[in-house]
Amino acid sequence: MTRPRTPGGRLAAWAELLRVSAAFSVPGDALAGAAASGARPGRRTLFAAGSSLCLYEAGMALNDWADREEDRAERPHRPLPSGRISPTAALTAAAGLTAAGLGLAAAAGRPALATASVLAGTVWLYDLKLAGTPAGPAGMAAARTLDVL
Numbered sequence: 001m002t003r004p005r006t007p008g009g010r011l012a013a014w015a016e017l018l019r020v021s022a023a024f025s026v027p028g029d030a031l032a033g034a035a036a037s038g039a040r041p042g043r044r045t046l047f048a049a050g051s052s053l054c055l056y057e058a059g060m061a062l063n064d065w066a067d068r069e070e071d072r073a074e075r076p077h078r079p080l081p082s083g084r085i086s087p088t089a090a091l092t093a094a095a096g097l098t099a100a101g102l103g104l105a106a107a108a109g110r111p112a113l114a115t116a117s118v119l120a121g122t123v124w125l126y127d128l129k130l131a132g133t134p135a136g137p138a139g140m141a142a143a144r145t146l147d148v149l
Contacts, residue, residue: 013084047108054101
């Protein structure tokens with residue numbers, strides 16, 4: 001099967017999968033958390049923001065992986081059903097971004113790692129089980145709350 005060509009090619013497909021344009025809202029969670037705790041933003045805040053960004057992007061890739069059959073029928077233009085990105089690559093990206101997020105959280109300190117670990121579990125639980133269920137909104141709210149923490 002020949003993969004369809006799109007403007008920007010492979011990089012554009014990854015930007016679409018990861019919803020890069022929405023990622024700019026994510027670092028604000030770490031800044032809000034630092035401000036709420038009375039901490040001055042510094043190196044640890046930067047690591048926490050990087051962790052947050054990686055976990056957010058992991059969720060984007062995992063979401064499309066989990067929804068690939070639905071997207072095949074309803075959104076065939078998306079990167080996975082169109083064949084621009086393979087499901088294996090999306091799942092690998094989700095796992096790698098999760099690991100990177102946890103590594104950056106570890107660099108921010110034990111409390112950040114503990115919170116990021118729960119956040120990572122919540123992201124995977126939401127994408128694989130809760131999305132589209134009555135528990136979905138509570139799962140998403142938990143993820144956003146943990147991200148600020």
